[in-house]
Amino acid sequence: MTRLRLLAGPDLSLGPERLHAHVERLGPTPVLGHSLIDMLEASGLTGRGGASFPVARKWRSVARHRGGPVVVVNGAEGEPQSLKDRVLMSTRPHLVLDGALLAARTLKASQVIVYVGEDHREARAAMAGALAERPDPELRRARLVAAPARYVAGESSAAVNLLDNSIASPMSKPPDPHEAGVGDAPTLVQNVESLAHVSLIARYGAEWFKSAGRRGGAGTVLITVAGAVPSPGVVEIEAGTTVREVLDMAGGVDPASRAVLIGGYFGTWVDFAAAQDLALDPAALRERGLGLGCGVVGVISSRGCGVCETARIMRYLAGESSAQCGPCFFGLRALADACGRIADKGSNADDLARLHRWARDVRGRGACRHPDGAAMFLQSALQTFAPEFSTHPAHWRANAGGRDAA
Amino acid sequence: MTDQLLWYTTRAAGAVSLVLLTAVVILGVLSALRFKTAGWPGFLTTGLHRNLALVTLVFLALHIVTAVVDPFTHLGWLSAIVPFSSYYRTFWLGLGTIAFELLAAIVVTSLLREYVGHATWRVIHWLTYAAWPIGVVHGLGTGTDAWSPWFFTLTLVCVAAVGFAVAYRLVAGSRDPLAAPRASFRSGVERKSEQ
Numbered sequence: 001m002t003r004l005r006l007l008a009g010p011d012l013s014l015g016p017e018r019l020h021a022h023v024e025r026l027g028p029t030p031v032l033g034h035s036l037i038d039m040l041e042a043s044g045l046t047g048r049g050g051a052s053f054p055v056a057r058k059w060r061s062v063a064r065h066r067g068g069p070v071v072v073v074n075g076a077e078g079e080p081q082s083l084k085d086r087v088l089m090s091t092r093p094h095l096v097l098d099g100a101l102l103a104a105r106t107l108k109a110s111q112v113i114v115y116v117g118e119d120h121r122e123a124r125a126a127m128a129g130a131l132a133e134r135p136d137p138e139l140r141r142a143r144l145v146a147a148p149a150r151y152v153a154g155e156s157s158a159a160v161n162l163l164d165n166s167i168a169s170p171m172s173k174p175p176d177p178h179e180a181g182v183g184d185a186p187t188l189v190q191n192v193e194s195l196a197h198v199s200l201i202a203r204y205g206a207e208w209f210k211s212a213g214r215r216g217g218a219g220t221v222l223i224t225v226a227g228a229v230p231s232p233g234v235v236e237i238e239a240g241t242t243v244r245e246v247l248d249m250a251g252g253v254d255p256a257s258r259a260v261l262i263g264g265y266f267g268t269w270v271d272f273a274a275a276q277d278l279a280l281d282p283a284a285l286r287e288r289g290l291g292l293g294c295g296v297v298g299v300i301s302s303r304g305c306g307v308c309e310t311a312r313i314m315r316y317l318a319g320e321s322s323a324q325c326g327p328c329f330f331g332l333r334a335l336a337d338a339c340g341r342i343a344d345k346g347s348n349a350d351d352l353a354r355l356h357r358w359a360r361d362v363r364g365r366g367a368c369r370h371p372d373g374a375a376m377f378l379q380s381a382l383q384t385f386a387p388e389f390s391t392h393p394a395h396w397r398a399n400a401g402g403r404d405a406a
Numbered sequence: 407m408t409d410q411l412l413w414y415t416t417r418a419a420g421a422v423s424l425v426l427l428t429a430v431v432i433l434g435v436l437s438a439l440r441f442k443t444a445g446w447p448g449f450l451t452t453g454l455h456r457n458l459a460l461v462t463l464v465f466l467a468l469h470i471v472t473a474v475v476d477p478f479t480h481l482g483w484l485s486a487i488v489p490f491s492s493y494y495r496t497f498w499l500g501l502g503t504i505a506f507e508l509l510a511a512i513v514v515t516s517l518l519r520e521y522v523g524h525a526t527w528r529v530i531h532w533l534t535y536a537a538w539p540i541g542v543v544h545g546l547g548t549g550t551d552a553w554s555p556w557f558f559t560l561t562l563v564c565v566a567a568v569g570f571a572v573a574y575r576l577v578a579g580s581r582d583p584l585a586a587p588r589a590s591f592r593s594g595v596e597r598k599s600e601q
Binding site for chain 2: 326
C-alpha cells in the first residue's frame with residue numbers, strides 16, 4: 001500500500017484541513033534558512049507542473065539574481081484532464097501555503113502571489129480561507145489572483161505576464177521568470193504540489209522524502225487517472241509505481257484497452273500492453289523518452305478510437321495557441337485540420353505524410369513550448385496508433401468523432 | 407598590377423555591396439507584407455533576406471579590406487573602425503565606416519536574436535533605415551566611379567527601388583495575419599480587475 005504523504009490525514013471528503021488541525025498533525029512550519037535549498041537538492045525533488053525541472057536549481061537561480069524576489073504559487077491547472085492540483089488545494093491548502101512561506105523566507109521574497117484557476121471554485125475558496133487563517137506576515141500580505149481558464153495560463157511566463165500586464169499569454173524568453181519575472185524581479189513560479197512536497201521535506205528531511213518510492217523513484221507523486229477507468233480521480237503514489245498498479249488503484253481496467261496517455265495533452269500515447277510496466281517516476285520516464293508531465297494517466301478503451309481522440313485533442317491545442325507566433329498558430333491549425341480530415345473523411349497518404357513532416361517542422365519555433373508539446377503529443381499518436389491512422393474509415397455522419405467512433 | 411587589382415576590387419566590391427544591400431533592404435521592407443504566391447512561399451522572402459544579408463557582409467569585408475591594405479591609400483585599420491579618423495576624405499569615408507558598423511550591429515543582433523530578445527533586435531533592426539542611406543551617400547561622395555553614367559544610374563535605380571518598396575509598404579500597411587486571432591485570444595485572457 002502506498003504511504004500517503006500529501007494526502008495523509010483526515011478523509012479528503014471533509015474538505016480543506018483547517019490551520020489548527022494541520023499544525024496539530026504536522027507541527028509548525030520549521031525555520032531553516034538557506035540550508036533548505038541543500039535539503040531540496042538532496043531530495044531530488046522535481047517540479048510537478050509539467051516540466052519536471054529540479055526544484056533546488058530553480059530556487060538557486062532566483063536567489064542568485066538581484067532584487068526582492070516574488071513567489072508565485074501556481075495552481076492554474078489549465079490541463080483539462082488534470083485534477084490533482086485542485087484536489088490538493090481543496091483539501092490540504094496549508095501544506096501548499098507552508099511551502100510558499102518557506103520559499104518566501106528562504107529567498108527573502110518581497111511578495112507572495114497565489115495564482116489559482118478561475119474555474120477551480122472550491123480550490124480558490126479553500127486557498128482564500130487558508131490565507132485568512134495564517135498569522136505569518138508574508139502570507140497575510142499575499143494576493144490571491146484568478147488564472148484565466150486557458151491551457152497556456154499556467155505557463156510561467158504567462159503567469160508573470162498576467163500579473164504585470166493583465167494578459168495571460170506566454171512571453172518570449174530570455175529572460176526566464178526566475179531571472180526577471182514579475183516587475184522584473186526574480187520570480188519563483190512553482191506548482192502547488194511541488195510546494196507541498198517542500199513543506200514536508202523541510203519538516204522531515206531529504207532522506208525521509210526518498211524513503212518512499214519504488215524501483216529507484218524518490219518520494220510520492222499525485223496522479224490523475226482519467227478516461228476509461230471504473231473510478232477516475234486523483235491518487236497519491238510512490239514514485240516508480242507502475243501504470244498497472246496505478247490502474248488497479250483506479251478500480252482495474254479492461255486488459256484489452258487500446259492505449260494510455262501519460263503526462264496529459266503534452267504527454268505521450270503508449271500502447272496499453274507496453275505501458276503496463278512503465279514506472280511513473282520523472283527520471284525513469286525521461287530515460288525512455290517519456291515524461292511525467294502534470295501526472296495524468298489517461299486510458300482509451302478497446303472501443304475508443306485513437307485517431308478521433310487525437311484529432312479532438314489537436315483541435316483543442318490549436319485553439320489554445322495564443323496566436324503570437326506564426327508557426328504555432330498556423331502550424332497547429334494545419335496539423336489539427338489534417339488530423340480532422342483523417343478522422344472524418346478517412347485515411348489518406350497525403351495527410352499522413354503532412355502530419356509527419358509538419359510535426360517536425362513546428363518544434364522549437366514558438367516563444368513558449370506550446371507547439372513543441374502539441375507536436376510531440378501528435379508524434380506519439382502517429383506511432384502508437386499507426387495502424388488506425390493508415391486504415392481509418394470515413395465517418396458518414398458529419399459530426400461523428402470522439403470515443404464512440406470506429 | 408597587384409596595386410591596381412586591389413583598387414579595382416575595392417570599387418567593384420563597393421558597387422556589388424550597394425546592389426546586394428539594396429536587395430536585402432527591399433526584401434526586408436516587403437517581408438512585413440507577408441507576400442506569397444503558389445510559386446513564392448512565404449519563407450522565401452525571409453530566407454533570401456537573411457542569406458543575401460550574409461553575402462553582403464562578405465562583399466563589404468572585401469571592400470574594406472582591399473581599401474585598407476592598398477598601399478596607395480594609407481588608410482590604416484583605425485579608419486575602418488573609428489569614423490572620421492582618416493586623413494583622406496575624412497567625412498565621406500567616415501560615413502562608410504558608420505554604415506558598416508550599423509550593419510554589423512544589425513547582423514550580430516540578428517544572429518544572437520535568441521539572446522538579445524525580440525524587442526532589442528527589432529529596435530536595432532530599424533537602424534537599417536539609417537545605415538542604407540548613409541551607405542548610398544558614402545558611395546556618391548567618395549566613389550571613384552560615383553558620377554560615371556553606369557554607377558550613377560545604378561545608384562538611382564537602387565534609390566528608386568527602395569523608395570518604391572517603402573512607399574508600397576506604407577500604403578499597403580502591415581498585414582499581420584495573426585492580428586485578429588491574437589486580439590481574440592488576448593480578450594479571453596485579459597483580467598483587468600484582480601481580487
